[in-house]
Amino acid sequence: MGTLYSMAVGFMFVEFYLILTKKYSLAVTLGVLGALAELAANTNLGAVFATLSARPFWYGSQLPIYFLASAVMTGSAAIILFSDWAYKMRGEEMSQSTREGLQGAGKVMFSTLVLLAIATIWKFIAAFSGGTEEARLAALSLIQGPLAMNFWVFETVVGMLAPIVIMTLSRMKSQQALSAAALMVLVGAYFQRFDIVVAGQIVPIYNGFDDLPTYLSYIPSVAEFMIALGGFGVVGLGFLLGERFFGKAFRPSGHH
Numbered sequence: 001m002g003t004l005y006s007m008a009v010g011f012m013f014v015e016f017y018l019i020l021t022k023k024y025s026l027a028v029t030l031g032v033l034g035a036l037a038e039l040a041a042n043t044n045l046g047a048v049f050a051t052l053s054a055r056p057f058w059y060g061s062q063l064p065i066y067f068l069a070s071a072v073m074t075g076s077a078a079i080i081l082f083s084d085w086a087y088k089m090r091g092e093e094m095s096q097s098t099r100e101g102l103q104g105a106g107k108v109m110f111s112t113l114v115l116l117a118i119a120t121i122w123k124f125i126a127a128f129s130g131g132t133e134e135a136r137l138a139a140l141s142l143i144q145g146p147l148a149m150n151f152w153v154f155e156t157v158v159g160m161l162a163p164i165v166i167m168t169l170s171r172m173k174s175q176q177a178l179s180a181a182a183l184m185v186l187v188g189a190y191f192q193r194f195d196i197v198v199a200g201q202i203v204p205i206y207n208g209f210d211d212l213p214t215y216l217s218y219i220p221s222v223a224e225f226m227i228a229l230g231g232f233g234v235v236g237l238g239f240l241l242g243e244r245f246f247g248k249a250f251r252p253s254g255h256h
Contacts, residue, residue, distance in 0.1 A: 001048065004041035008034050020249050042071045049200070056131060057138035057200040066119055069112045074189045076109035077182035084179040086243050094175065106172040109185060110164070116192075117160050134207050137214060138199045146215055147199055150191045159188010 011034030018027035046064030053059050080102050087094045094102075127139035142151040163181035170177035202215045220228075 001041060001044045004037055004044055008037035008041055011037055020246065038071065039068065042068045049196070054205055055200045056135035057127065057203070058196075059135075060126075062119065062123065063196075066116065069115050069119070070189060070192065073109055073112035073116060074186060076105045076112070077185040077189075079105045080109065080182040081179055081186065082239055084175060084182075085239070086247065089243060090247070099175065102175065102178060103172045106167060106178050106181075109182065110167050110172075113160060113164060113185065117164075120160075134203045134205075137203045137207065141199050141202060141215055142195055146202065146217075147195050150195050154191035155188050155195055158184050159192060163188075 011030050015027050015030035015034060018024070018030060043064040046067035049055070049058040050060055050063040083098065083102055084094075087098075124139050124143070127135045131139075141147050163184045166177050166181040166184075172178055198218055202218055204212045204216060206212060207214075
């Protein structure tokens with residue numbers, strides 16, 4: 001998995017250089033190679049969970065595709081949000097072609113969001129209808145257990161239902177509404193990942209033995225919080241520096 005992500009990042013750095021040097025045809029080729037590497041990396045990450053039979057809530061063929069769809073969804077949301085912020089930082093009016101491009105990204109985000117909502121529903125149906133006791137307990141931890149607040153408020157309402165409603169009502173014609181939906185999707189995706197990982201682990205492997213709790217307790221440590229905040233900080237700093245020093249290279253110039 002590390003090899004695949006290293007390849008993807010390497011392709012993106014080379015693509016970035018080619019864009020700066022206006023070698024757009026080669027940049028497209030590197031972009032395709034980077035996309036293929038990302039596809040392999042994301043599905044491989046899902047397979048790390050999906051092939052672990054000791055954790056029934058993860059086990060199965062769904063997670064590689066789920067992770068891939070989630071990556072497409074969050075990528076579309078990031079494009080929408082950061083593009084909107086970039087134009088606001090510059091104090092420029094967004095061009096019509098850019099608006100149309102972001103509406104296209106919004107359609108991709110909407111489609112993958114609906115697919116993930118359907119996949120989530122079927123994940124619970126499978127856990128309750130044909131899954132093991134451990135899988136059922138993991139699902140219950142999300143519905144009415146220690147992860148219920150995360151699941152219902154942040155993952156479901158903020159991350160799925162609200163963006164779908166906003167994009168449906170606005171028909172993706174309002175950039176403000178589209179950006180708000182994109183921000184909600186990114187927040188929901190963060191809790192989605194947290195819930196998947198924790199729900200699969202808080203049910204003891206030896207569930208049913210005497211004196212074992214139904215759920216193990218887990219609260220992120222200060223170090224884990226700092227790492228997460230550091231990640232957000234790196235992304236924010238990278239965006240600001242990129243906009244400051246390289247923003248002109250990505251402004252509309254007639255090249256595609």
